[in-house]
Amino acid sequence: MYKAEPFHFTNTKKTEGTKFPLFFFCVICVICVVLMVDSEDVASAPSTPATPGTPGAPLFGGFKADRSRNTRKSLLQSCRCFSVEAWAMEEGSLGGVSCSIPPPLVSLARKVGAEFIGTFILIFAGTATGIVNQKTQGSETLLGLAASTGLAVMIVILSTGHISGAHLNPAVTIAFAALRHFPWKHVPMFIAAQVMASLCAAFALKGIFHPIMGAGVTIPSGGYGQAFALELIISFNLMFVVTAVATDTRAVGELAGIAVGATVMLNILIAGETTGASMNPVRTLGPAIAANNYKAIWVYLTAPILGALCGAGAYSAVKLPEDSDTQDKPAAARSLRR
Incomplete structure (x- = not known):
């Protein structure tokens, strides 16, 4: 060689x-x-796709955490991947939530x-x-x-x-x-x-x-x-x-x-x-x-x-653009393999 x-x-x-x-x-x-x-201090990795303005381009996305119906309101409120209405935060109202948590x-x-x-x-x-x-x-x-x-x-x-x-x-x-x-x-x-x-x-x-x-x-x-x-x-x-x-x-x-x-x-x-x-x-x-x-x-x-x-x-x-259906879904659902 x-x-x-x-x-x-x-x-x-x-x-x-x-x-x-x-x-x-x-x-x-x-x-x-x-x-x-x-x-x-800068973010270690973006939890969403890297786009113009993304502070870095690491080879791994953010940490992911799956929560069931016992999801705490504080976790949902701090999640940046999608918005959750107040009524949906009541216990038993959410079947399953998959959320990308911002990395440290x-x-x-x-x-x-x-x-x-x-x-x-x-x-x-x-x-x-x-x-x-x-x-x-x-x-x-x-x-x-x-x-x-x-x-x-x-x-x-x-x-x-x-x-x-x-x-x-x-x-x-x-x-x-x-x-x-x-x-x-x-x-x-x-x-x-x-x-x-x-x-x-x-x-x-x-x-x-x-x-x-x-x-x-x-x-x-x-x-x-x-x-x-x-x-x-x-x-x-x-x-x-x-x-x-x-x-x-x-x-x-x-x-x-x-x-x-x-x-x-x-x-x-x-x-x-x-x-x-x-x-x-x-x-x-x-x-x-x-x-x-x-x-x-x-x-x-x-x-x-x-x-x-x-x-x-x-x-x-x-690179294929993301379709509208994909964009309407939570970020975690679009990045299950990351």
Whole structure:
């Protein structure tokens, strides 16, 4: 999947004492950022479909609670998904109520922290698999590399999707912001967390697998034009699926991790041997800096962003409008799979 010449240090003695300075610097920066933004609170996930003005685009909807005839008046009055007349609140008047309860507030600091941890796990897993594959003379195989990265994406989405939305990718963050599913004012913080997580993961791997690091860098095995086209297309595929499960309540929202992970795995099987199947600027940036290998890096910094913008726009264009009957029903009834 990841084709690159092994990276070797030119001066081993000199670098032994300086393997981790940048790693620790990035960790300190993240801690400072978290402390600075800890005071701002935003909703963790919308309980209704993401629309222009929605404060975020996480991969999971709000918490849901089903109540029977013993539903309390206070719960019904606080429910935002539909209005209930006073006479209907009397005991025994309601057969069954399904209501989406607004999720608790999550501070921006927690979101940024979750994004940092999730991106670190993804970059560490994807890059480490490529390095181990080279170190063991290809024992992992392309299928193993694809499965490793796909599983990492699935695990991170399932574990942090309800906190930060699990973007894990500057291209995803920018695409959501461009479609007004994510606030632009939070974009710099998310991208900073993603970049620092990539650097920390790359330099951690550099220290662990020294001096082998080149196999973790995504570089094209063919022409730059071919690599650009492939990265754009697979990024389009990824963002099309992400937009579907993150912004449309009729999609399989609760299976978002599986859907996105499977898409990543498919894309790696398609383009892994040709481009390394980055789909993510920080997947390439951190390992490239750690290995000092910047071949065709412009391809991996531009094509995924363009592809993500096109993918998000394409789904928004073909997304089916909700009919009037669906709009008249409670929100929970329209989003039973979320």
